[in-house]
Amino acid sequence: MRFFAFASLAASLLPFAHAGLSVDLGGHGGASVSIGHRRSPPRQSIADLYVASESPVAKAGLLANIGPDGSKSSGAKAGIVIASPSTVNPDYLYTWVRDSSLVFKVLIDQYTSGQDASVAARDLIDAFVSAEAILQQLPNPSGTVDAGGLGEPKFNINETAFTDSWGRPQRDGPALRATAIISYANWLIDHGNSSWVTKTLWPIIKLDLDYVSVNWNQSTYDLWEEVDSSSFFTTAVQHRALREGAALASSIGQSSVVSGYDDQADNLLCFMQSYWNPSEGYMTANTGGGRSGKDANTVITSIRTFDPAAGCDASTFQPCSDKALSNLKVYVDSFRSIYNINAGWQANAPVAVGRYPEDIYYDGNPWYLTTFAVAEQLYDALIVWKAQGSLTVSATSLAFFRQFQSGVQPGTYSASTPTYGTLVEAVASFADGFLTKNAEYTPAGGALSEQYNKTTGAQTSAADLTWSYAAALTAFAARGGFASPSWGAKGLKVPSVCKANPVPTVAVTFNLTGATTNSGEGVYITGSVDALKIWSTTDPVPLKLAGNTTWSVTVGIPASTIVQYKYLKLDNGTVTWESDPNNQITTPAGGNLTINDTWR
Numbered sequence: 001m002r003f004f005a006f007a008s009l010a011a012s013l014l015p016f017a018h019a020g021l022s023v024d025l026g027g028h029g030g031a032s033v034s035i036g037h038r039r040s041p042p043r044q045s046i047a048d049l050y051v052a053s054e055s056p057v058a059k060a061g062l063l064a065n066i067g068p069d070g071s072k073s074s075g076a077k078a079g080i081v082i083a084s085p086s087t088v089n090p091d092y093l094y095t096w097v098r099d100s101s102l103v104f105k106v107l108i109d110q111y112t113s114g115q116d117a118s119v120a121a122r123d124l125i126d127a128f129v130s131a132e133a134i135l136q137q138l139p140n141p142s143g144t145v146d147a148g149g150l151g152e153p154k155f156n157i158n159e160t161a162f163t164d165s166w167g168r169p170q171r172d173g174p175a176l177r178a179t180a181i182i183s184y185a186n187w188l189i190d191h192g193n194s195s196w197v198t199k200t201l202w203p204i205i206k207l208d209l210d211y212v213s214v215n216w217n218q219s220t221y222d223l224w225e226e227v228d229s230s231s232f233f234t235t236a237v238q239h240r241a242l243r244e245g246a247a248l249a250s251s252i253g254q255s256s257v258v259s260g261y262d263d264q265a266d267n268l269l270c271f272m273q274s275y276w277n278p279s280e281g282y283m284t285a286n287t288g289g290g291r292s293g294k295d296a297n298t299v300i301t302s303i304r305t306f307d308p309a310a311g312c313d314a315s316t317f318q319p320c321s322d323k324a325l326s327n328l329k330v331y332v333d334s335f336r337s338i339y340n341i342n343a344g345w346q347a348n349a350p351v352a353v354g355r356y357p358e359d360i361y362y363d364g365n366p367w368y369l370t371t372f373a374v375a376e377q378l379y380d381a382l383i384v385w386k387a388q389g390s391l392t393v394s395a396t397s398l399a400f401f402r403q404f405q406s407g408v409q410p411g412t413y414s415a416s417t418p419t420y421g422t423l424v425e426a427v428a429s430f431a432d433g434f435l436t437k438n439a440e441y442t443p444a445g446g447a448l449s450e451q452y453n454k455t456t457g458a459q460t461s462a463a464d465l466t467w468s469y470a471a472a473l474t475a476f477a478a479r480g481g482f483a484s485p486s487w488g489a490k491g492l493k494v495p496s497v498c499k500a501n502p503v504p505t506v507a508v509t510f511n512l513t514g515a516t517t518n519s520g521e522g523v524y525i526t527g528s529v530d531a532l533k534i535w536s537t538t539d540p541v542p543l544k545l546a547g548n549t550t551w552s553v554t555v556g557i558p559a560s561t562i563v564q565y566k567y568l569k570l571d572n573g574t575v576t577w578e579s580d581p582n583n584q585i586t587t588p589a590g591g592n593l594t595i596n597d598t599w600r
């Protein structure tokens, strides 16, 4: 009852009913990898059935979550994407820049490729652009449009700022939004509408790209909104946005920004390489967070920065690159033993996967969108191998390929070789196996939540997650051989030395009155940024008396940054804080700032 109509079918055909193949990728027990023969004629696999039944459900589910007319998004302004209609446990009735941009990238690709060239689709895309232009301008807790505000992760669906505390800033949003709108802009240019691009789209795109260009080298919350450090997904999507942004700028005569964007893109490409863990063969998702770093972050990076023209380039982490395939195996394997529903399968079977193995959100469960992402990366890889007529096994990707042919050796196998045929069929079957996992845990009707229970398979967390539907659509499209247009990843050269991009600082003068001190006592300031010693009570920044009653200090603080701080007195190690709450300022983009405070 809980499962989709064909779940019983799935059960009867499992473990290896993939696309007419009999490649055994996951029997309970059983021996090593066995590669069978193509059945003739191929029967419809579970993956085929799932794609056929779930595609319309996913599209409808996605559209239901977009205002103003979406059936589940009442109250959302035009073009606003709600994350989910769920208002309690969890409350996701907000609009996230990341989710919205990923969702609209799907709709824009469908529109520009002719998969959905409807007037309604075009209208919705234009509404999205208008809505995002409004959100960009809203002053919010991350700042204002020209001072940090573009890093704000989420807004109310009536286009007002969300002001409660949150993991902010999140610096992937502007990059993803730029990528979505740039893909629309490129199509408009090709279809004789450059004036709309120059007049309407470019100012929006430029704000986001300028933000990325200036701020990429500062810490950020990751896409799961938990870790404040540097994050591979964020770095990679920033790289992509600046590359394609520079190309767009060049094509519409905005030459003044081109070299700046390209320079920072080079710096980002260089920085991207530093996340690689060579001894264990995976991309470390975040530089902070105290986890293994095995994370769907990286798989999602690979599919969202897929460029079909870039071959199997590892520096941009293309889906068929040896690094991305090695990473995929390490990531997938990390979920084999921690979810009960994955128990009992062979070590090379497709399994349900989640965000990262240490996840405790809702006890840590498989997610639809991460399991779809694995399938999509593999489908993307197949697109490129088929286009280039060969496949390369390297020392780095050997463990990945040996899941399918235990004796395979490093080398390049052309399409005419049996090894190529065996591996390509096995990878296709493996990919389908991940769709089949999601199919098994998709309830009747096809609604997709965020997660499904790792023990029972029942849906949990937010219902009708828009991103789950988007992830289904992109995985299905890739299975059908569709690749989004190229974005310029081909033939890039990684600089030999990585350059940082320190953000400009602003001279902030803190003047404090009303602080009376005993002899021997000093007045200090500390706060949320390095320049204020990150809440140190042992090494805070001292103020000096400037006049009889004003204490003062001038500190260089990154521009366009939210800073929380407090004054304190220190007397030989004894700390006296001023009373709550913390003070907060947003530094301007340039110039300087004088703050006049009174001790509380």
Ligand SMILES: *[C@@H]1O[C@H](CO)[C@@H](O)[C@H](O)[C@H]1NC(C)=O
Residues within 6 Å of the ligand: 156, 157, 158, 160
């Ligand atoms: C917008 O939505 C928020 C959150 O639901 C609500 O608090 C606020 O009053 C609304 N503002 C307007 C102008 O409707």
Ligand SMILES: *[C@@H]1O[C@H](CO)[C@@H](O)[C@H](O)[C@H]1NC(C)=O
Residues within 6 Å of the ligand: 122, 126, 188, 192, 193, 196
């Ligand atoms: C260009 O595209 C915009 C946005 O869809 C549209 O409003 C406008 O009519 C188009 N102009 C032309 C000349 O097609």
Ligand SMILES: *[C@@H]1O[C@H](CO)[C@@H](O)[C@H](O)[C@H]1NC(C)=O
Residues within 6 Å of the ligand: 216, 217, 218, 219, 229, 230, 267, 270, 271, 498, 499, 500, 501
């Ligand atoms: C800034 O860039 C440098 C050079 O790539 C890198 O070492 C550093 O970790 C980066 N820091 C952040 C916060 O991005």
Ligand SMILES: *[C@@H]1O[C@H](CO)[C@@H](O)[C@H](O)[C@H]1NC(C)=O
Residues within 6 Å of the ligand: 362, 363, 453, 454, 455, 456, 460
């Ligand atoms: C998953 O199912 C188990 C067993 O019924 C239950 O104890 C657990 O609370 C469920 N987890 C979630 C997040 O719903």
Ligand SMILES: *[C@@H]1O[C@H](CO)[C@@H](O)[C@H](O)[C@H]1NC(C)=O
Residues within 6 Å of the ligand: 509, 510, 511, 546, 550, 552, 553, 554, 596
């Ligand atoms: C603030 O401090 C600076 C010196 O750091 C001083 O020049 C300025 O007059 C002070 N302002 C006030 C209002 O005391």
Ligand SMILES: *[C@@H]1O[C@H](CO)[C@@H](O)[C@H](O)[C@H]1NC(C)=O
Residues within 6 Å of the ligand: 547, 548
């Ligand atoms: C500081 O205090 C002294 C002694 O009370 C007084 O003469 C002087 O004018 C004061 N200076 C200022 C700037 O208030």
Ligand SMILES: *[C@@H]1O[C@H](CO)[C@@H](O)[C@H](O)[C@H]1NC(C)=O
Residues within 6 Å of the ligand: 572, 573
């Ligand atoms: C400061 O504190 C230390 C240890 O608490 C003490 O030994 C020392 O005498 C104190 N110094 C003064 C000047 O009070």
Ligand SMILES: *[C@@H]1O[C@H](CO)[C@@H](O)[C@H](O)[C@H]1NC(C)=O
Residues within 6 Å of the ligand: 507, 591, 592, 593
């Ligand atoms: C602050 O900026 C003003 C004008 O922008 C300038 O005149 C002044 O010298 C600056 N002060 C410092 C300390 O940089």
Ligand SMILES: *[C@@H]1O[C@H](CO)[C@@H](O)[C@H](O)[C@H]1NC(C)=O
Residues within 6 Å of the ligand: 594, 595, 596
């Ligand atoms: C702080 O005081 C100085 C001197 O009185 C004044 O020029 C400046 O505008 C004040 N700054 C703020 C933020 O109130």
